[in-house]
Amino acid sequence: MESLKKLLLVALIATSAIHLVQAQNQDGFISVDCGLSPNEVSPYIEPFTGLQFTTDSNFIETGKLGRIQASLEPKYRKSQTTLRYFPDGIRNCYNLTVTQGTNYLIRARAIYGNYDGLNIYPKFDLYIGPNFWVTIDLGKYVNGTWEEIIYIPKSNMLDVCLVKTGPSTPLISSLVLRPLANATYITQSGWLKTYVRVYLSDSNDVIRYPDDVYDRIWGSYFEPEWKKISTTLGVNSSSGFLPPLKALMTAASPANASAPLAIPGVLDFPSDKLYLFLHFSEIQVLKANETREFEIFWNKKLVYNAYSPVYLQTKTIRNPSPVTCERGECILEMIKTERSTLPPLLNAVEVFTVVEFPQPETDASDVVAIKNIKAIYGLTRVTWQGDPCVPQQFLWNGLNCNSMETSTPPRITSLDLSSSGLTGSISVVIQNLTHLEKLDLSNNNLTGEVPDFLANMKFLVFINLSKNNLNGSIPKALRDRENKGLKLIVDKNVDNCSSGSCTQKKKFPLLIVALTVSLILVSTVVIDMTNNFQRALGEGGFGVVYHGYLNGSEQVAVKLLSQSSVQGYKEFKAEVELLLRVHHINLVSLVGYCDDRNHLALVYEYMSNGDLKHHLSGRNNGFVLSWSTRLQIAVDAALGLEYLHIGCRPSMVHRDVKSTNILLGEQFTAKMADFGLSRSFQIGDENHISTVVAGTPGYLDPEYYRTSRLAEKSDIYSFGIVLLEMITSQHAIDRTRVKHHITDWVVSLISRGDITRIIDPNLQGNYNSRSVWRALELAMSCANPTSEKRPNMSQVVIDLKECLATENSTRSEKDMSSHSSDLDRSMNFYTDMVPRAR
Structure with missing residues (x-):
C-alpha cells in the first residue's frame, strides 16, 4: 500500500498541464492559498480545477510569506507555488469558521520548493485543535506531499496547527476543507486519515474536482495480471459516498478467471488500524447464463459474503470495525463463489488509518x-x-x-x-x-x-x-x-467606602426634577433648555426629540412625551430605570429626566449625526456611508446589544432594535437608543413570557410574534434586519417590491444568482466582496425564522469584526474578480434561509 501512495503522489505531480474547467457548485468549500501575497488578486479561480481559492491572511496572525523557486513553478498549480512559513514560535495555528457537526475532509499540502535557498527539507507536526494529526517529512517527499483527514468539528471554529519539532521551519502551501455527506465515512471511534485512494485502471489520469463533487483525489492503479473492464454508459451513484463517474466506468478483474482479485500492501506503522471503503458497480452486460458473485477477505478473514454487483448501480462496502495487519503485511482478496461463472471485479478503493484524538478541546x-x-x-x-x-x-x-x-x-x-x-x-x-x-x-x-x-x-x-x-x-x-x-x-484613588452610601460618578451631571416640582417650573426648565423648542431632531413613538443645551454649553437631546403617544409613563419609567443602571460606550447615556407624571421629558447625550436610517435613505445631500463605516457602525451597535444581553444583571432585551434607534456621533460612532420597550430576563432562562408583543413591523421576530415568548434571540433577529438594511439600503418592508419583506427580497435575488443587485449601488463597487458576503451570510443567519438557529450577540460581534478586518486590510486593492467569483458561488442558502459556511 505504500507503493500505491507513492504512485498517487507521482501521478499528481505529473499532471501539471493547465486546462480550463467550468466551476461547479462549491457550497461549503474552504480553499485557502497559504502565503498568497496581498498584491495578488483574492479570491481567484484556479484554472486547472475551477476551484476558488482565497488568501490565508484572514485565518492566521503569524508567519511569513514565501514562494517556491521560479524554475519549479511550471511544475505546480498556482495554489501550490506560494507558501507560509513559521520561523517564530512553536505552535502556529489557522483558525477557520466551520459548521459544527459537519463531516469535513481536511487536506493540507506542503511543498518546500527551496523557497529559502537553504535546500533543507523541513519536518514538523500537524495538529487538529489540541490533538496530533500527522508528521510532515518533506525529506521523504521532496516534491511535496499532502495529508488528509475526515473530521467532524465539535464547535463552529476549527484550529489547524503547525508545530515545530526540530531545527527546521514548518511551512504550508494550501489548506482546504470539503463538507461530506454526514452519513458517510463513519467509524466506531477515532477519525479517518487518508492512506490511499485509487480507481482501478491503466489510465494515468488523476481524478478530482469537478469530476469528484467532494474534491477527493483519486490516482489510478493496475496490476499486469489483471484485465480491464470499462463502459461508456453512466453509472447511477445514489449513495452519499458519490464516487466519481470516471472511477466507476472502469474496473479490474483477474485475467485468470479462476484466480482471486488480490491487492497486497505493507503499512508504514504495523499497529495501525484500518478502514476500507470498496466501491463496486457491475459495468459488464452479463449473459443469461452468467453470474458474478464473490466473497471479500481481509488477511484471510471474511469481510463480506456472496456479493453480486448490480449493473450500473453503485454500492460501497466497508469493514464494520477496524482491522489490523500482522507485522504490517496486508492483503485484500475477492474470491469468486462456486456458483459464480465470472471472476470478481472492483472499481475503486479507499483505505484509511484510524487516528485517535483523546484530548478534549477547552470548553x-x-x-x-x-x-x-x-x-x-x-x-x-x-x-x-x-x-x-x-x-x-x-x-x-x-x-x-x-x-x-x-x-x-x-x-x-x-x-x-x-x-x-x-x-x-x-x-x-x-x-x-x-x-x-x-x-x-x-x-x-x-x-x-x-x-x-x-x-x-x-x-x-x-x-x-x-x-x-x-x-x-x-x-x-x-x-x-x-x-x-x-x-x-485596588489603587488608593478608588473609593474604598465600606457601606452602601457611595454614589457612582456619572459621565454627565444628572438633572432630576422631582415629582413635587410645579408644572410651571418643569415647563420653564425644558423650554429654556431647548430654546423654546426651536430645533426638532426627530420624532418617534414616545414623542418629539429636540436639540438643547445643558448649562448653556453641553449639547443634549430632549425627548418630550406627546399627548398622543402610544407609549406612556410605564415606558418612560422603564427607560429611566434602565439607563440609570447601565453604562456602556455603545449605549446612549441619560443626562437627566423631568417627571411630573403629566409632563415627561428625557434628556440624552447629543448624537450629532442623527440616526442610521437617515444615512441609508439617500436623503443626506448625496453623502454615502462607506462600507467600512457601515461595518464599524454594525460592530458598535452589536457591542451595545451584547452588553445588554450579557453585561447587565438582570440581562436586558432591547425589543425595538431598528435603524432609527441606532444613533451616530461625530465620528459615526454608533450607540443604541430608545429603551422604553426593553425588558429584563434572567441568564439561563430560555425565554420570558410577555403578555403584549411589542416592536416595529419588519423588525419583529416572527417567533416572538407567534408565541409571545421573548428572549435575547428576538433582538438578534431585529439586528439581522438592520444589517440587511446596511448592506442593501433597502427598507425592511417596502410594498412597492414584489417581495415586501427584505429577507424575502434578498433570498429571491440570491436564488437567481443575481448578486450585484443586492448590494447598495451607491457604494459603486468600493468594497471587498468577501467582507460583504460574510456580512450577508451573518445577516441571514441572524434573521433565521427559528431562534435556536440564530447566533448569539457575542458571535455576531466576532463575525462583524472579522468582516471589518477583511475590509480594512484590502481597502487599497481593487477586487478584480469580485463579480465573476461571487456569481459562481451564488450563495446557495438552505430553505430556512441559513447560509452554508464557506
Missing part, C-alpha cells in the same frame, strides 16, 4: 470568551493561538486551566494580563470565563469604574486591579464578597 464558552478578550484589547501574543489550555505544553501565556483529564473539557481558571498595555474599561466579556478563580489586570491603563459583574463571578478568590486609572467606588456586592474572603487589590 467552547471559555474559548469564545478568551478570544473576545484578545480581540477587545488587541492582544497579539504569539502563544495565543490554537486551543488555550491544551496540550499543556502549548498553554497560552498568562492562563492556567483546571484538570486536564481526557474525559472533561478544560476550563480557564486564571487570567493574568498584568503589564499588557490594556486600555479602555474592564470588559464585561471577562465574566464569561465562568470558572475563573484568579484575575490580574494590574499595571495597565484601564479606565472607568470597577464593574459590578466581578461580584457575580462565584469562583473568583483573587482580583488585582492596582496600578491602573480606575475611579468611582467599589460596588457594594464586591465589597461583600471581600468580607467573605475574596482578595481584592
Whole structure:
C-alpha cells in the first residue's frame, strides 16, 4: 500500500498541464492559498480545477510569506507555488469558521520548493485543535506531499496547527476543507486519515474536482495480471459516498478467471488500524447464463459474503470495525463463489488509518470568551493561538486551566494580563470565563469604574486591579464578597467606602426634577433648555426629540412625551430605570429626566449625526456611508446589544432594535437608543413570557410574534434586519417590491444568482466582496425564522469584526474578480434561509 501512495503522489505531480474547467457548485468549500501575497488578486479561480481559492491572511496572525523557486513553478498549480512559513514560535495555528457537526475532509499540502535557498527539507507536526494529526517529512517527499483527514468539528471554529519539532521551519502551501455527506465515512471511534485512494485502471489520469463533487483525489492503479473492464454508459451513484463517474466506468478483474482479485500492501506503522471503503458497480452486460458473485477477505478473514454487483448501480462496502495487519503485511482478496461463472471485479478503493484524538478541546464558552478578550484589547501574543489550555505544553501565556483529564473539557481558571498595555474599561466579556478563580489586570491603563459583574463571578478568590486609572467606588456586592474572603487589590484613588452610601460618578451631571416640582417650573426648565423648542431632531413613538443645551454649553437631546403617544409613563419609567443602571460606550447615556407624571421629558447625550436610517435613505445631500463605516457602525451597535444581553444583571432585551434607534456621533460612532420597550430576563432562562408583543413591523421576530415568548434571540433577529438594511439600503418592508419583506427580497435575488443587485449601488463597487458576503451570510443567519438557529450577540460581534478586518486590510486593492467569483458561488442558502459556511 505504500507503493500505491507513492504512485498517487507521482501521478499528481505529473499532471501539471493547465486546462480550463467550468466551476461547479462549491457550497461549503474552504480553499485557502497559504502565503498568497496581498498584491495578488483574492479570491481567484484556479484554472486547472475551477476551484476558488482565497488568501490565508484572514485565518492566521503569524508567519511569513514565501514562494517556491521560479524554475519549479511550471511544475505546480498556482495554489501550490506560494507558501507560509513559521520561523517564530512553536505552535502556529489557522483558525477557520466551520459548521459544527459537519463531516469535513481536511487536506493540507506542503511543498518546500527551496523557497529559502537553504535546500533543507523541513519536518514538523500537524495538529487538529489540541490533538496530533500527522508528521510532515518533506525529506521523504521532496516534491511535496499532502495529508488528509475526515473530521467532524465539535464547535463552529476549527484550529489547524503547525508545530515545530526540530531545527527546521514548518511551512504550508494550501489548506482546504470539503463538507461530506454526514452519513458517510463513519467509524466506531477515532477519525479517518487518508492512506490511499485509487480507481482501478491503466489510465494515468488523476481524478478530482469537478469530476469528484467532494474534491477527493483519486490516482489510478493496475496490476499486469489483471484485465480491464470499462463502459461508456453512466453509472447511477445514489449513495452519499458519490464516487466519481470516471472511477466507476472502469474496473479490474483477474485475467485468470479462476484466480482471486488480490491487492497486497505493507503499512508504514504495523499497529495501525484500518478502514476500507470498496466501491463496486457491475459495468459488464452479463449473459443469461452468467453470474458474478464473490466473497471479500481481509488477511484471510471474511469481510463480506456472496456479493453480486448490480449493473450500473453503485454500492460501497466497508469493514464494520477496524482491522489490523500482522507485522504490517496486508492483503485484500475477492474470491469468486462456486456458483459464480465470472471472476470478481472492483472499481475503486479507499483505505484509511484510524487516528485517535483523546484530548478534549477547552470548553467552547471559555474559548469564545478568551478570544473576545484578545480581540477587545488587541492582544497579539504569539502563544495565543490554537486551543488555550491544551496540550499543556502549548498553554497560552498568562492562563492556567483546571484538570486536564481526557474525559472533561478544560476550563480557564486564571487570567493574568498584568503589564499588557490594556486600555479602555474592564470588559464585561471577562465574566464569561465562568470558572475563573484568579484575575490580574494590574499595571495597565484601564479606565472607568470597577464593574459590578466581578461580584457575580462565584469562583473568583483573587482580583488585582492596582496600578491602573480606575475611579468611582467599589460596588457594594464586591465589597461583600471581600468580607467573605475574596482578595481584592485596588489603587488608593478608588473609593474604598465600606457601606452602601457611595454614589457612582456619572459621565454627565444628572438633572432630576422631582415629582413635587410645579408644572410651571418643569415647563420653564425644558423650554429654556431647548430654546423654546426651536430645533426638532426627530420624532418617534414616545414623542418629539429636540436639540438643547445643558448649562448653556453641553449639547443634549430632549425627548418630550406627546399627548398622543402610544407609549406612556410605564415606558418612560422603564427607560429611566434602565439607563440609570447601565453604562456602556455603545449605549446612549441619560443626562437627566423631568417627571411630573403629566409632563415627561428625557434628556440624552447629543448624537450629532442623527440616526442610521437617515444615512441609508439617500436623503443626506448625496453623502454615502462607506462600507467600512457601515461595518464599524454594525460592530458598535452589536457591542451595545451584547452588553445588554450579557453585561447587565438582570440581562436586558432591547425589543425595538431598528435603524432609527441606532444613533451616530461625530465620528459615526454608533450607540443604541430608545429603551422604553426593553425588558429584563434572567441568564439561563430560555425565554420570558410577555403578555403584549411589542416592536416595529419588519423588525419583529416572527417567533416572538407567534408565541409571545421573548428572549435575547428576538433582538438578534431585529439586528439581522438592520444589517440587511446596511448592506442593501433597502427598507425592511417596502410594498412597492414584489417581495415586501427584505429577507424575502434578498433570498429571491440570491436564488437567481443575481448578486450585484443586492448590494447598495451607491457604494459603486468600493468594497471587498468577501467582507460583504460574510456580512450577508451573518445577516441571514441572524434573521433565521427559528431562534435556536440564530447566533448569539457575542458571535455576531466576532463575525462583524472579522468582516471589518477583511475590509480594512484590502481597502487599497481593487477586487478584480469580485463579480465573476461571487456569481459562481451564488450563495446557495438552505430553505430556512441559513447560509452554508464557506
